[in-house]
Amino acid sequence: MIDISKTRIETPRLILRPWQDSDLEDFYTYASVEGVGEMAGWAHHQSMEESRKILNLFMEGKHTFALELRENGHAIGSLGLEGRDENLNLPKELEGYEIGYALSKAYWGRGLMPEAVQAVIDYSFRELKLDYLTCGHFLRNSQSARVIEKCGFRYLKDILYQTRMDTIEPTKLYILYNPEKEK
Numbered sequence: 001m002i003d004i005s006k007t008r009i010e011t012p013r014l015i016l017r018p019w020q021d022s023d024l025e026d027f028y029t030y031a032s033v034e035g036v037g038e039m040a041g042w043a044h045h046q047s048m049e050e051s052r053k054i055l056n057l058f059m060e061g062k063h064t065f066a067l068e069l070r071e072n073g074h075a076i077g078s079l080g081l082e083g084r085d086e087n088l089n090l091p092k093e094l095e096g097y098e099i100g101y102a103l104s105k106a107y108w109g110r111g112l113m114p115e116a117v118q119a120v121i122d123y124s125f126r127e128l129k130l131d132y133l134t135c136g137h138f139l140r141n142s143q144s145a146r147v148i149e150k151c152g153f154r155y156l157k158d159i160l161y162q163t164r165m166d167t168i169e170p171t172k173l174y175i176l177y178n179p180e181k182e183k
């Protein structure tokens with residue numbers, strides 16, 4: 001697995017950096033709002049303690065960025081590089097991860113997540129030299145479909161995804177190959 005614990009990526013409006021203890025309140029503020037996590041497969045947080053546990057997992061896992069908004073210094077979202085989905089049957093010799101993300105509802109519609117995803121694509125292909133990235137969205141999640149589309153991913157397949165809420169969501173998966181390696 002990769003380790004982003006010393007990585008900092010700057011974009012015009014965001015700083016992508018590791019999660020830290022002091023982000024707890026910001027994290028709870030957006031993760032406790034109904035309709036954010038539910039679109040990504042997790043139930044909105046019921047307590048600060050729940051957010052604390054997930055924040056610890058982010059810090060220990062070292063593969064999830066906090067999205068810090070430059071204009072106010074708050075952590076307003078997350079973007080993780082998750083282990084590969086074996087159902088995809090991609091060649092074993094290729095190295096790639098699945099991107100997962102969520103943004104505070106208060107900041108939707110400003111193009112912030114496409115900006116973050118594009119930065120992580122550049123970092124993954126130029127610095128980490130990964131072969132590919134995948135990304136998926138629930139069929140009903142047209143907002144995430146737009147992010148994936150804007151970032152240039154290509155449709156791969158339909159799957160049924162089992163969420164952490166024990167529901168099944170028809171899901172579309174996409175892939176983006178490292179253009180440097182395709183040459």
Ligand SMILES: CC(C)(COP(=O)(O)OP(=O)(O)OC[C@H]1O[C@@H](n2cnc3c(N)ncnc32)[C@H](O)[C@@H]1OP(=O)(O)O)[C@@H](O)C(=O)NCCC(=O)NCCS
Nearest residue numbers: 036039040101102103108109110111112113137143144146
């Ligand atoms: C998906 C998500 C990350 C998009 O981030 P974003 O920074 O708002 O992305 P964009 O600003 O590019 O908006 C994407 C689309 O959302 C729609 N949208 C914009 N503002 C919206 C709002 N306030 N409410 C609902 N939809 C909105 C628009 O259709 C937009 O597409 P367009 O740019 O072609 O008009 C964000 O909506 C989110 O965190 N959703 C909940 C978690 C989630 O779905 N995670 C992804 C799991 S696969």
